[in-house]
Amino acid sequence: MNLNNLEKTLNPYPSFRLKQAKEAVYVNLIDNWNKASNLPKELRGALNQECPLDIKAEIIESKDKQTAKALVYFVDGFAVETVLMRHKDGRNTVCVSSQIGCPLACAFCATGEQKLTRNLSAAEITEQVILWARKLKQKNNRVDGVVFMGMGEPFLNYDEVLKAIRVLNSQEGLNIGARHISISTSGLTEGIAKLAKESLQVNLAISLHAPNNQLRAILMPINRKYNVEKVLAAVKNYIAETRRRVMVEYLMLGGLNDSEKEAQELASVLKQGLEKLFFVNLISYNSTGKFKPSTQATIDRFKLILEKEKISVVQRFRFGRDIEGACGQLKGRKMA
Ligand code: SF4
Incomplete structure (x- = not known):
């Protein structure tokens, strides 16, 4: 396409x-x-x-049929991953990529190992949603939500991402409600500030993954430029301007960032008078080999500590473990 x-x-x-x-x-x-x-x-x-x-795509389905993952090939032969998640309540969410590869090299991420090849155009981002929309239409179903949580950092491709969102959201486009569209960023403060000024009701998610700079720098090299304090200050401004809730994504890595101490520390950095507008999403880790996932008991304990501190917290349901559910894993395997 x-x-x-x-x-x-x-x-x-x-x-x-x-x-x-x-x-x-x-x-x-x-x-x-x-x-x-x-x-x-x-x-x-x-x-x-x-x-x-x-649309040139290779699709694989998870055994439980709840998740399907595709590698979509573009005219220049490069490919990205996109995922369809079928929720139990009947909603369908599509996860899209915004770049081919990613320059940010987060230590836990398979895409980060692939470096950046190029940005996607708005049309190429939209194409990933159209792929699933066509499939769902055959069963009288539709795409209800889109998350920018696939390959790439959306704010490094801000203009095309926003252009794609307008097509996804428009009634003459895919007609997906803005409140059902989420952008996840590793914390690029300029992008957060720009998004706050858009007249769009899209959701913002921040990949924090650690409550302090020492730990976050190990996981995310970008922390050298956008550290915990800078990211949270930008989010604070975003909340003040938009009054919208922000999701804090926290990957649970066994023995690394999942102790009671880190849970307390996370609660205290989020408690800055704005805790009601943060909600934490604890994400089970799909191992890429370097780290191990936290046990469920550890996740439960972490969650409890945040709840005691009056921080809203959920644990993300893990989609598609049998089909290389973490971003970049399928493409990484194809390239190996
Ligand atoms: S987690 Fe996101 S920002 Fe980090 S390397 Fe992977 S794709 Fe890039």
Whole structure:
């Protein structure tokens, strides 16, 4: 699929043709322009040439059918991962990538080992959602939410990510409610400040993973530039401007960041008069080999300490363990 040339190809035509074409792609979810019967035949031919709609993807399903993961290949041969999570309540959430590889090299992440190749265009980000939307449509179902938690740091590709969000959110696009779209960042303060100024109700998630700089620097080299204090100060400003809750993501790594001491420390850095607007998401670790996951008993103890300190906390359900559930793992294996 390649929608990068859509506007250019339709430029010589009256503007309503672009509207019709977008409706065919995003609303009717067609996979070949010949199915857009309201477009003139010669235009359909030109669009098939310039903006092909077939998506080249390899899909694997988890045994419990709750998760499907795909490697989506773009025209230049590079690929990213995207995941469909089918929730028990019937909702479907898609996790998308924003970059091919990632320059931030977080120690626990398979994508970080792959370095950055390039940013994705808004069309390539949207394509990942369209892949799943087409599949779900066959069963009269739809994509209800999107999370930017796949490969890449979304705020290093801010403009294209925001452009994609507007398409996902628009009624003429995929019509996914902004409140059901989440951006996860490793804490790039400029991006957090910019997002606060957008007139969008999207959710913000911060990958903290450690309550102090010593530990966070081991896990996330980016902590040298954006340390715990800077990140939390930016989040504080974001909350003051938007009054929106922010999710704090915390990967539970056995024997590394999961002791009672770290739970207390996390509670105290979040308790700055804003604790009601933070909620912590404890994430079970899908081992990439370097670290080991925390035991459930340790996670329960950590959770209890945060709750006692009046911090909202949930444990993220672990999707797709049997299909390389952590970001970058599937692509990493293909490259090995
Ligand atoms: S966790 Fe996210 S920011 Fe860190 S290396 Fe992986 S993709 Fe990049």
